[in-house]
Amino acid sequence: MEARAHLKYARISPRKVKIVLDLIRGKDVDMAMAILKNKPRAASELLVKLLGSAVANATVAAEKDNYVLDTSKLYVSECFANEGPTLKRIMPRAKGSADRIFKRTSHVTIVVKERD
Numbered sequence: 048m049e050a051r052a053h054l055k056y057a058r059i060s061p062r063k064v065k066i067v068l069d070l071i072r073g074k075d076v077d078m079a080m081a082i083l084k085n086k087p088r089a090a091s092e093l094l095v096k097l098l099g100s101a102v103a104n105a106t107v108a109a110e111k112d113n114y115v116l117d118t119s120k121l122y123v124s125e126c127f128a129n130e131g132p133t134l135k136r137i138m139p140r141a142k143g144s145a146d147r148i149f150k151r152t153s154h155v156t157i158v159v160k161e162r163d
Contacts, residue, residue, distance in 0.1 A: 051157070059152075065127075067090045071123050079098060128156075
């Protein structure tokens, strides 16, 4: 049994999110939550909420299918961050020129499964 949680259009670069996702991939949910709460990264706060949502989705899906799910056996089976749309802005520079500023967004997915 697996459960997913998606976060779309997060205003953080996918490169920054992937660094934190690599730390929790394959870990138990409790261990992953502890890592995220103690990691001083901008993506950690977003991923704590997303992981909590994935666990909640797992328990709701289990109740609907009359399946008893042990939350202590859940682990992060998949997690990835894809690139979302990029907001393009302009910053004025010297002599009337301009530079492009790319404000990147991310689509993040976390999948949790029950360990056998």
